[in-house]
Amino acid sequence: MPGGGFVKLPGGSVVVALTLPRPPGGPAAECGSVRVLVHAVNRARALTRLRNLGMRAVYLRGNAEPPTPDEVTAVLHHPDGLLWRRAAAVPPPGAAQELWHPIRALLRS
Template identity: 70%
Template sequence: MAAGGFCRLPNGSVVVALELPGPAGSGTGCVRFLVVAQNRARALTRLRNLGLRAVYLRGNAAPPTPDEITAVLHHPDGLIWRTAPDAGVPEVSQELWHPIRTLLRRPAPQA
């Protein structure tokens, strides 16, 4: 189910795209993450440090599109996400990219 890929940029850095199942109870199906880093190992380490422990990149089946690369390069954190389009639906998504902190934010305790 997990798909991903990478693209090396002219300056030597790498943009990694990973599609993973969304968090339990979040209501999101799959989530597509984009990370920019100096190399693939550092990109995956950034995701692992955020709690996504079982993240691996095998192959280059779903590399980031030019629009995705532009989005992650223009984000100050260099780490963004949005829900992945369903199979059979065109790749064009109307959803905006979100910073990673919105996905990892814990809900406020109920009083």
């Protein structure tokens, strides 16, 4: 089940994290779902940014899976403020975690 959450930053902006089902085709086709991070001035604007990219059925219900501090750092240091990677349930200890990708890599067919 898709989930997500948000964190309000001291400056007033927010970071929204959503776990979404994998898109058809594309580089993430072999994984079960993807974790998408968006930095925006508010939650509504974050969801609008995703909808403008073609992810029309994106909603944030509740705050069950807010972004971790590492996720917040990653999206704040990216110029576009939009990142994704495969959603891993629980990575095994000592396993290298996948790097974050720009959203363009997810939407490319």
